[in-house]
Amino acid sequence: MNLPTLSDIQSAHSRIRPFIHYTPVMTSGQLNKMFDCELYFKCENLQKVGAFKFRGATNAVLLLSDDEKKRGVVTHSSGNHAAALALAASMNGVKANIVMPETAPLVKKNAVAGYGAEITFCKPTLQAREETTRMIMEKTGATLVHPYDNFNVICGQGTAALELLADKPDLDFVIAPVGGGGLMSGTSTCVKGLNSKIKVIGAEPFNANDAWESFNSGQLVPSVNPLTVADGLLTSLSELTFTIIRKNVDQILTATEESIIECMLLVWERMKIIIEPSSATVLAVIKENPELFRGKKAGLIISGGNVDFRKLPF
């Protein structure tokens, strides 16, 4: 299995740099005092489309051959990856086909359509999504850009940690959320490549702890109908992301729904930035493990800020 290296992530960064936002690293004296450690928030909620996903999607689109560019890209997703691929494709004159369940919220349909992608609706089952995607690939020759089980996507996601460590190299910890493992794979590869002494932690909702189970049992355990407010962390690891995570991640910590919601509100109130529940998971694991982080410097990858303000969990 071909695993990404730091150098792949550095190349990805040079490639995508003209298209992405170099996001700020924010701090809060109040939160540092409250958690008794130094927190450095890498704000991918301020990235284009409001999520780190734009990095991976852009890298994947830029690495298409001219012929592939003509035939377009396709993915099935109703979340941040769909919007990210739609925008990355349209910025590069590539057609994007997005397969979405017909039950997806209108706001997400509108966002993807607004970036100029063609949406194909299907029944809300994984089988229907995969079949519809395959059909589009056969008909158009479009290249599948998987949200995380994709070498180039993982390299793109790793560039957030690359910027974080360029701005703040002397960290004790880097923490990122784990869903399908694309962000975690890129982040951990980058951090360990730059400085193996920095501990890399994955943060996962206790109610969707398949990565925690997989990591600790050594066997890929799929996620089965998880019930969590962290809607970006519902997916299972792939063989590729599991392999990278086993190699580079030091520990996976879980957080309760209560902690995740409390930490999300805390960041909104004290830092005045919108973060989505999945992002709050990284702060929630610090809250639940104070002895591990006391007096330390922790970099937190804030994965995104796409929230439905009419369905807030508080």
Place this chain on the structure above:
Amino acid sequence: MNLPTLSDIQSAHSRIRPFIHYTPVMTSGQLNKMFDCELYFKCENLQKVGAFKFRGATNAVLLLSDDEKKRGVVTHSSGNHAAALALAASMNGVKANIVMPETAPLVKKNAVAGYGAEITFCKPTLQAREETTRMIMEKTGATLVHPYDNFNVICGQGTAALELLADKPDLDFVIAPVGGGGLMSGTSTCVKGLNSKIKVIGAEPFNANDAWESFNSGQLVPSVNPLTVADGLLTSLSELTFTIIRKNVDQILTATEESIIECMLLVWERMKIIIEPSSATVLAVIKENPELFRGKKAGLIISGGNVDFRKLPF
């Protein structure tokens, strides 16, 4: 009447600089496209205590004599100025007395108490607030720091515009919200002092349009029981702020409640930052006057980000 000058604001900036955040100027490609102009958001929601008020309060505290510092400061307010004065005082070893109506929300009481101020509760009438304040001044010799009818406070508030124009000098407009007029006075003095060609606009809720009426009639019209979601803009101008505003402001524009709420949500959704309704008023006047701003560069003073997330207007 002694009016502040650009040079007073520049001195205030040197004085308060070690205590305040130099806040970022944010932009959004999506909003620029939507409003067909270039918007530069001066993010005072990211200022300490979540509002520009910390600038004026800090300037006022730093200009106290040693003897005045020993006797402390006092103000009556339940809003951002109370928290700002409490923190500015505590950072400088000065005691702050805050007079608050007993009906103030618990979250505001806690914030002010958390900054180490002593709170005196009173009946929720202006008369009770003023009497209680006078009583504290007589008893302790504390100096009154009025939220806006105060030369030093106004100079401090003007430093946000000073930073905005340092970062982005070639603006066509600078827009700030108008409540009691402290921010508007400091902003307009600063902008006109630096470049008289830049148009300075005050933004006010249509439902609390006393500054608009005063400005256009030439007579100070008090605000009478205004009903608006912009809870920071309920107060009336003072003789001092009215005089400065008449001299330096080009125009006051009003916005409906619907526009204010819509623009607040728009900034949350697209920029992933929390702004309070009062701040959304500056974008709402652009929305309601598209012909005035089309193709222009506008600097927007985003006054604060203190919102009760359990009582959202959308």
